[in-house]
Amino acid sequence: MRELERIATTAGFDAVGVAPAVGAPHGEAFHAWLSEGCHASMGWLARDPERRCDPKRILPGARSVIALAMNYFVPDSDLPGDGARGRIARYARGRDYHNLIPKRLKRFDLALQSEGGQQRCFVDSGPLLERDFAVLAGIAWHGKSTLALHPRLGTWFLLAAVITTLELEAGTPMAAHCGKCTRCIAACPTGAIVAPHKVDARRCLSYWTIEHKGALPEWIRPLLGDRIFGCDTCLDVCPWNRFAEASREASFFARPASQWLLRDYLALGEAEFRALFEGSPIRRAGRQGFLRNVCTALGNVGDSADLAALEKCRSDADPVVVEHAGWAITQIRVRTP
Ligand code: SF4
Ligand code: SF4
Structure with a gap:
């Protein structure tokens, strides 16, 4: 050992x-x-x-x-x-x-x-x-x-x-220490933790923003909030994370590409998207999925300063991006008359 x-x-x-x-x-x-x-x-x-x-x-x-x-x-x-x-x-x-x-x-x-x-x-x-x-x-x-x-x-x-195939000395299984805590279940914005120890991916924002291909169903869009790739809410609220220390691994530190203004991502063509997220997990969503998420987040948290970039997306070659840009514009106009 x-x-x-x-x-x-x-x-x-x-x-x-x-x-x-x-x-x-x-x-x-x-x-x-x-x-x-x-x-x-x-x-x-x-x-x-x-x-x-x-x-x-x-x-x-x-x-x-x-x-x-x-x-x-x-x-x-x-x-x-x-x-x-x-x-x-x-x-x-x-x-x-x-x-x-x-x-x-x-x-x-x-x-x-x-x-x-x-x-x-x-x-x-x-x-x-x-x-x-x-x-x-x-x-x-x-x-x-x-x-x-x-x-x-x-x-x-x-x-x-x-x-x-080697026989190594096994450790002792760890007992659970969640106790009576249910913070993650209460905090999940979509009710995806349907029972303790059970997540229904059909409700989980990590699934919708990373794995799902094509348009997002309308019911999930407002629940994304400002999330554009994955969801950390059930981790953020966990009391055991108060002891967390920064990783020793520099590779995990945020790259500038993950910190852009939302509207600036909308100008990315296919080649630019691939270049920007080279070596990043975000490439997994593809340009369509990522821009779909960005439009949805703008629909939830954007304002009139984002409308011009969204309008440009309405003539995008990708129909999913076009539809989500239109949805976002409607949301912003309703919110900021
Ligand atoms: S990742 Fe987000 S949506 Fe999924 S179970 Fe956790 S809090 Fe809920
Ligand atoms: S928030 Fe953390 S400690 Fe609390 S129930 Fe969820 S996983 Fe367990």
């Missing part, structure tokens, strides 16, 4: 633990969640769910799962109040962790290979219920918001996992 801790620290991780490669404790709940359609249009989640719940199906002969957490918390920066800016989820303000973390996991793979192990490494997009293994490994508990919580890091961390 000491060697794992040493590798984890030098690779920039903030917590490490080992779980046995058993079936995921929330496997049944995950199946029920899928059968209720709570994964919305994220079909890849429903692809081979058995595999996600069992490390041995991912790596035959798996004996242990190394669970890792990397702090990505960065404090909010003070920006001049010269116009409406959008809110971007903290994890997406800097560089994409999908480019960063796999390289760091390679160090575990190499070290364990030298002991005769075979490994599979995952971060977030991996086909494994990583949260369950973080709990079994004793580095986190399963919060009512469905996020993993760590006593020191709060909720501001990314989880990664290394499945190995």
Whole structure:
């Protein structure tokens, strides 16, 4: 374990633990969640769910799962109040962790290979219920918001996992410390946390602003507020986040591209969008999705100074952008007669 801790620290991780490669404790709940359609249009989640719940199906002969957490918390920066800016989820303000973390996991793979192990490494997009293994490994508990919580890091961390054929000494599962708190459930602007430990993606703003393709349904638009990529509300209110310290990882610090005035994003063509968000998670939404979100946020928080940029978008080549720009103009005119 000491060697794992040493590798984890030098690779920039903030917590490490080992779980046995058993079936995921929330496997049944995950199946029920899928059968209720709570994964919305994220079909890849429903692809081979058995595999996600069992490390041995991912790596035959798996004996242990190394669970890792990397702090990505960065404090909010003070920006001049010269116009409406959008809110971007903290994890997406800097560089994409999908480019960063796999390289760091390679160090575990190499070290364990030298002991005769075979490994599979995952971060977030991996086909494994990583949260369950973080709990079994004793580095986190399963919060009512469905996020993993760590006593020191709060909720501001990314989880990664290394499945190995080596038998490593497992930690003690972490007990939950949410107690009677229900702040995340009460604060969710859309009621997406439909029960403790259960988020319905069909109501969640992270889903709508990042994963959903095409137009946003009218009912969700006012609920976006000024969010243009993801939602941190259930993290912001969590009392365990009061201990949060800034990440050691410079890659997570906000890039200037995530701090523009909302109306300035509307001038981005396809090539400029790709160049501006090169290496950023925001590219995942695509120009259509991002400008759709920006128009919606302007409809909620913009004013007459934003109308000219929105009017230009009405002749955009993308019909989704055109429609959302029109919606935003109507909202602003109703609000500021
Ligand atoms: S991310 Fe936002 S919308 Fe989704 S559950 Fe959390 S608070 Fe609700
Ligand atoms: S806000 Fe409260 S209930 Fe929600 S995850 Fe944090 S401690 Fe748990």
